[in-house]
Amino acid sequence: MERKLRFGVLGGGSWGTAIVKMLSENLENVGWYMRSASAIRHLKKEGHNPNYISSAEFDVSKLQLSDNINTIIDASDVLIFVIPSAFLENELKNIKVSLDGKIVFSAIKGIVPESGLIVGEHFHNVYQIPFKNIGVITGPCHAEEVAMERLSYLTIACADADKAELLADTLKSHYIRTKISDDIIGTEYAAMLKNIYAIAAGIAHGLGYGDNFQSVLMSNAIREMKGFIDGVYKMKRNINDSAYLGDLLVTGYSIFSRNRMFGNMIGKGYTVKSAMMEMNMVAEGYYATKSAYLSNEKREKKSKAPIIKAVYNILYQEKNPKKVFTKLTEKLD
Secondary structure: OOOOOOOOEEEEOOOHHHHHHHHHOOOOEEEEOOOHHHHHHHHHHOOOOOOOOOOOOOOOOHHEEEEOOHHHHHOOOEEEEEHOOOOOOHOOOOOOOOOOOOOOEOOOEEEOOOOOEEEHHHHHHHHHHHHEEEEEEEEEOHHHHHHOOOOEEEEEEOHHHHHHHHHHHHHHOOOOEEEOOOOOOOHHHHHHHHHHHHHHHHHHHOOOOOHHHHHHHHHHHHHHHHHHHHOOOOOOOOOOOOOHHHHHHHHOOOOOHHHHHHHHHOOOOHHHHHHHHHOOOOHHHHHHHHHHHHHHHHHOOOOHHHHHHHHHHHHOOHHHHHHHHHHHHHHOO
């Protein structure tokens, strides 16, 4: 009888907690690396993560918990990384065990600052993991709604359809529906870019723009996203699919969106530093903005990306948000 594959989740934040909850619906054992030993002690005693979506309850007997990343990697065949992209490489440097033969899925929505690559490309280029063993988990799906078991949808992308189907089957439940895709590059770039556009939506809200403008901003954002992704890797894809447009809309509009929240604070006059200090979660879009802007500038044929440029000017050039958005409104249609 063939041995069942073992799953390990690496990351103790909101999305990592939500993914462990989804896996626990179908598996009797889930490995979970959390950097915080105190969070692990609390989880073992109380049955929930004290720091993120604490409403999600766990049967602790199903969890193999460790604050040592090597323990979980060594015990798992399928690794799901949910560590914020800004801190990923620092965590990866702690790995002492082999990644050979491991199936790696990224649920990280950002760019690795050290390499300037999306996570899948980083694993391939830096850690020599073949693309057939790399996949992506994308929404539209908020961790908070997973905790409440509200109906949500996931797209699982992998060059190997069997591996995508494996994870899709393992994650689905009465409140999670899944589908697969072969657009690894496109879905991962979309997951990164939508956070930038959510910051833009937040800035607009903080500045006092209403729903009418937000609808124009989002319709321009999806077209800008398409141009950007096609410039990176052109293939047949429907940008209106939920993995692209759906994920953009939920991140741009939802009250649970940390990137929108971050942008809203910037629009209201917070500095980047003060906004980050106020939030207890990482806004991936902040780091993604710089990487996306510089990546586009380096291209021989730059895509038109006025929204990305506007957010970059506000976050990294310390330009006045009101003046930047006044100019941006003239470029949208």
